Amino acid sequence: MDTNRRNFLKVAGLSTLAGLGGTAVVDRLVTGAGMAQASTEAGHGAEHAAPAKAGANRYGMVIDIKKFYQDPSLGEKAIHACHQVHNVPNFPDKRDEIKWIWMTKFENAFPEKPNLYRDEATATNTLPILCNHCDNPPCVRACPTKATFRYEDGIIGMDYHRCIGCRFCMAACPYGSRSFNWRDPRPFIAHVNQDYPSRTRGVVEKCNFCVELVQAGKLPACVEAVSDSKALVFGNLNDPNSEIRKILKEAHTIQRNPSLGTLPSVFYIV
Amino acid sequence: MYDSGKIIPGLIIFVLFITIPIWYNRGGAGTEPPKPVLPKDAKTCVLPAAEIRAEHMKLLNVWRDEVLRDGQRAAVTVDGKEYPKSLMLNCMKCHTSKKQFCDTCHTYASVRPYCWDCHLAPVE
Numbered sequence: 001m002d003t004n005r006r007n008f009l010k011v012a013g014l015s016t017l018a019g020l021g022g023t024a025v026v027d028r029l030v031t032g033a034g035m036a037q038a039s040t041e042a043g044h045g046a047e048h049a050a051p052a053k054a055g056a057n058r059y060g061m062v063i064d065i066k067k068f069y070q071d072p073s074l075g076e077k078a079i080h081a082c083h084q085v086h087n088v089p090n091f092p093d094k095r096d097e098i099k100w101i102w103m104t105k106f107e108n109a110f111p112e113k114p115n116l117y118r119d120e121a122t123a124t125n126t127l128p129i130l131c132n133h134c135d136n137p138p139c140v141r142a143c144p145t146k147a148t149f150r151y152e153d154g155i156i157g158m159d160y161h162r163c164i165g166c167r168f169c170m171a172a173c174p175y176g177s178r179s180f181n182w183r184d185p186r187p188f189i190a191h192v193n194q195d196y197p198s199r200t201r202g203v204v205e206k207c208n209f210c211v212e213l214v215q216a217g218k219l220p221a222c223v224e225a226v227s228d229s230k231a232l233v234f235g236n237l238n239d240p241n242s243e244i245r246k247i248l249k250e251a252h253t254i255q256r257n258p259s260l261g262t263l264p265s266v267f268y269i270v
Numbered sequence: 271m272y273d274s275g276k277i278i279p280g281l282i283i284f285v286l287f288i289t290i291p292i293w294y295n296r297g298g299a300g301t302e303p304p305k306p307v308l309p310k311d312a313k314t315c316v317l318p319a320a321e322i323r324a325e326h327m328k329l330l331n332v333w334r335d336e337v338l339r340d341g342q343r344a345a346v347t348v349d350g351k352e353y354p355k356s357l358m359l360n361c362m363k364c365h366t367s368k369k370q371f372c373d374t375c376h377t378y379a380s381v382r383p384y385c386w387d388c389h390l391a392p393v394e
Contacts, residue, residue, distance in 0.1 A: 087390075151341055159338055160388060192390065195359060200387040215341055 058154035059133065059209055060237040060265035061223070062247050065106075067231035069125040074226045075103045078128055081225035082207070087198040089185035098179040100207040101130040101222055109268075112257055128222075128232075131156065131177035131207040132256060132264030142172035148204075154237070154265055155209045165202040174260050178206045209234075237265060304378040307370040315364075316346060316353050330357060330385070357385065362392050369394060 068075050082088070082101050089098055103126035107114070133156045139148050140156060147162035148169050170178045184201045192198075196212075199205050210220035214234075219227070223234045235244030253267035271277065295301075315322050317329065333355040336342045345352040354360045365371040368391040376383065 149339065153341070157338065161334060161338075194390055194393065197358065197388040197390060200384075211341075212343070215343055 056152050056154075056238065058135070058237040058265065059214060060154070060235065060244060060267065061130075061209075061220075062233045062244055062251075062253065062267045062269060063128060064231045064233075064251075064269045065127045066121075066269070067229050068103075068127045069121050071229065071231075072125070074229055074231050075126065075128050077225045078222035078232065079103070081221040082210075084191060085193055085196060085210070085221040086208075087185075087189050087193050087196055088205075089181075089188035089198075090190055091183070091188050096182045098181065098185065098205060100179075100205070101128055103128055109256060110254065112259060113254070127268070129175070129177075129256070130222075130266065131209075132175055132262065132266045133207075133209055135263035135265065136261060138172040138174065138260075138262060139169035139178070142168040144168060151211065153215075155211050155214065156206075157211055158205060158208055160197075160199055160203045160205070163203040165204065167204060169204055174257050174262065175264075178204050180204050300378070304374040306372075306374040307367065309364040309366065312364045314349060314351075316348055316360075327383075333357075358389050366392050367394055368392060 079099075079101055083090070083099075086100065088100055091097055105126055106118070106122045109127060109129050133154060135154065137148075137150060137156050140146075140150055143149075144166060145162045145164055147159045147164070149157055149159065151157050165180065167180055170180060181199055181201050181203055186198055189198060210218075210222075213220060218224075219234055223232045226232050233244050233247055235242040237244060237248075239245065247269070248267060251269045253269050255264050255267055258264075317325060322329070337355050343355065345354045347353075362368070368386070372391075375381075
């Protein structure tokens with residue numbers, strides 16, 4: 001090619017500008033400005049895309065804190081029912097502890113509501129907390145195998161067949177709802193429920209909103225155990241006429257760590 | 271051949287050694303086909319006998335994915351009978367002994383399915 005350096009530089013410079021600017025222009029023209037944004041988010045969106053589906057259930061729970069303060073046995077009943085039905089082991093060493101639902105103080109459940117001068121009931125009594133079955137679950141996003149996943153009805157399920165025990169979900173969950181099986185749990189199950197499996201060493205487990213009962217039309221074990229007092233109310237948040245929506249309309253409720261944007265499905269009546 | 275006095279016996283010993291799996295257990299209990307104890311009260315299964323023998327591994331995996339991941343817990347209907355899609359709540363209700371049914375073939379084939387790590391076998 002018979003050209004001099006000056007001409008070469010002119011051509012090179014113009015081609016670079018055309019290349020950089022041209023692709024952006026072509027993208028805009030072909031897909032439209034909004035769509036280009038959406039395609040990058042589709043990967044993240046898939047995990048928490050369920051609100052988009054109209055008519056789908058979204059199960060949630062309302063916990064009446066005052067009822068648990070007034071009657072501590074309710075908490076024990078709920079925990080016992082849950083752990084009994086699901087063969088949750090009871091280890092003597094607190095470090096191995098596995099819990100699907102447990103009692104804790106207000107200041108531990110709601111760290112975003114610090115208060116120097118708490119009333120006596122709140123300072124001394126405990127309330128139950130469990131997996132929040134978030135609408136935007138960080139654990140589902142963190143799981144490398146999708147062993148924890150979101151059902152279309154809002155329940156965050158655990159697939160123990162796929163769990164590799166990496167505990168990324170435990171790191172991702174801001175609520176501490178998940179427990180790891182450090183040892184074989186079978187010798188530590190008090191009363192074995194022969195109709196439900198146990199877990200094995202090396203998997204992470206958590207509350208599953210009794211998905212096997214709920215998808216068959218029944219209530220979760222903990223809700224059933226305290227059904228007389230209505231301290232726990234379970235229902236479909238997407239059904240405007242459900243009992244749970246009525247309660248949410250009437251009572252002032254708070255959620256755990258709302259600023260994290262996990263959109264939990266569990267509400268607490270203070 | 272040089273050193274044939276050493277090589278030929280060496281070769282024979284080597285061939286005998288390498289074919290140990292073929293002749294070592296000849297005529298023993300391992301050559302008889304396994305005899306699983308069939309349930310007395312039920313005559314039919316979810317699939318015909320030959321099919322279930324070959325396909326139960328895949329069937330259980332398909333049921334697992336359908337029930338657990340897709341939430342499709344509807345029972346399977348075969349010849350008018352309803353069978354829930356569950357190992358513990360369905361299969362083990364008829365085949366009430368893991369040792370006399372499942373283990374007979376699995377030990378013969380030297381297969382160790384990990385189902386039983388979590389799924390509880392019926393109390394024996």
